[in-house]
Amino acid sequence: MEIASWNVNSIKARMHAVTDWLKSAKPDVACLQEIKTVDDAFPFMEIEALGYNVEVHGQKSYNGVAILSKYPIEDVSRGLPILGSEDEVDDQARYIEAIISSDVGPVRVASIYLPNGNPVYDGSEFHYKYQYKLRWMERLATRAERLLGFEEPLVLAGDYNVIPDAKDTHDPAGWTGDAAFRPETHAAFQKLLNLGLTEAFEQMDGRAGQYTFWDYQAGAWQNNNGIRIDHLVLSAQAADKITALRIDKMVRDGKKPSDHVPIVGIFNF
DNA sequence: ATGGTTGCGTAGCAA
Numbered sequence: 001m002e003i004a005s006w007n008v009n010s011i012k013a014r015m016h017a018v019t020d021w022l023k024s025a026k027p028d029v030a031c032l033q034e035i036k037t038v039d040d041a042f043p044f045m046e047i048e049a050l051g052y053n054v055e056v057h058g059q060k061s062y063n064g065v066a067i068l069s070k071y072p073i074e075d076v077s078r079g080l081p082i083l084g085s086e087d088e089v090d091d092q093a094r095y096i097e098a099i100i101s102s103d104v105g106p107v108r109v110a111s112i113y114l115p116n117g118n119p120v121y122d123g124s125e126f127h128y129k130y131q132y133k134l135r136w137m138e139r140l141a142t143r144a145e146r147l148l149g150f151e152e153p154l155v156l157a158g159d160y161n162v163i164p165d166a167k168d169t170h171d172p173a174g175w176t177g178d179a180a181f182r183p184e185t186h187a188a189f190q191k192l193l194n195l196g197l198t199e200a201f202e203q204m205d206g207r208a209g210q211y212t213f214w215d216y217q218a219g220a221w222q223n224n225n226g227i228r229i230d231h232l233v234l235s236a237q238a239a240d241k242i243t244a245l246r247i248d249k250m251v252r253d254g255k256k257p258s259d260h261v262p263i264v265g266i267f268n269f
Numbered sequence: 270a271t272g273g274t275t276g277c278g279t280a281g282c283a284a
Contacts, residue, residue, distance in 0.1 A: 009284085010276055034284090036277070061277050062284095116284060161284095215284085216274035259275075259284080 001102060001267045003029040003109060005157035005230055007213075007260035011035040011066075015043060017254050022050050025248060027264055028070045029100055031111030031157040035064035042066070059093035065111040065158070072101040080139045094136070097143075104269045107238070108147060112140070112158030117179030130179050133161070137188035145195050147235075153269065154235035156197070159260060161229055162189045164199065167208035168228035180229060198239040200232040200265050205245060212247060213260045221252055232265045241267045 004027040008014040011032065022030065030052075035042065039058040047054055052068040057078040067073060076098040079089025097110040117133030120126060126134075140156075147154055163181045166172040175181040193199060201210065211226025220226065234242065244266040251261045 013276060034276095062282090118284080218273045220273095256275095 002027045004264040005031045006262035007033040007159040009258040030068040032066040033113040057096040074099045107153045114160045153238040156233040
């Protein structure tokens with residue numbers, strides 16, 4: 001089974017790129033982020049015509065996540081509970097989770113759009129946006145801890161807005177102090193992994209200079225001034241089954257590209 | 270170069 005993650009930066013602006021990629025890559029499951037539309041305006045028909053079931057957690061103008069799957073999608077939940085609550089969520093559509101009911105057994109998958117978090121400071125205090133990012137990472141860890149209790153294949157796929165290490169950016173000095181590359185962000189990401197999760201790229205490859213995002217500005221793509229912020233985070237039951245992780249960077253050369261490219265995990269289940 | 274680009278929505282925010 002191939003499970004992918006892609007921040008498309010608006011599904012409506014990206015339909016040509018998305019359908020082209022779905023037709024050629026043919027992932028079994030694709031987790032999309034930043035669809036930037038409400039559910040009612042999502043292009044269900046065009047994507048279902050390619051053989052996918054679709055579940056969406058949309059929002060007007062910003063954010064928005066979706067799960068596409070060639071297999072049935074069950075037990076869908078939208079939004080990440082706020083701390084201290086079972087089911088109360090906030091109004092930013094950044095999380096959708098479901099069971100993929102495949103013929104080789106169930107896999108739980110989440111499509112995650114972790115807050116960017118910039119700017120970091122507001123005067124001498126952390127800006128509310130960075131506080132929101134750190135708090136959201138705590139909420140994700142709380143949810144992950146609960147899901148790990150089920151001891152099943154689990155793939156938390158998405159745009160984490162976290163550069164795990166200096167080797168994951170072309171310009172470490174330039175990213176110093178950014179919300180994606182701060183010690184507090186690294187600590188929160190490590191705390192998530194310490195629950196017993198594996199970041200797939202680190203397990204499968206780990207090489208420096210493999211990026212998933214290049215800014216639209218200042219010729220970042222042409223200069224390979226990229227960062228690796230899109231990740232597949234796996235339970236042991238999924239990490240034991242992954243055989244490869246691919247970054248479809250050729251998509252960045254397409255017409256009207258997203259600033260992110262798809263990542264694809266290949267699992268032998 | 271305190272810049273640069275894209276998307277949403279039609280001004281200014283978010284990334």
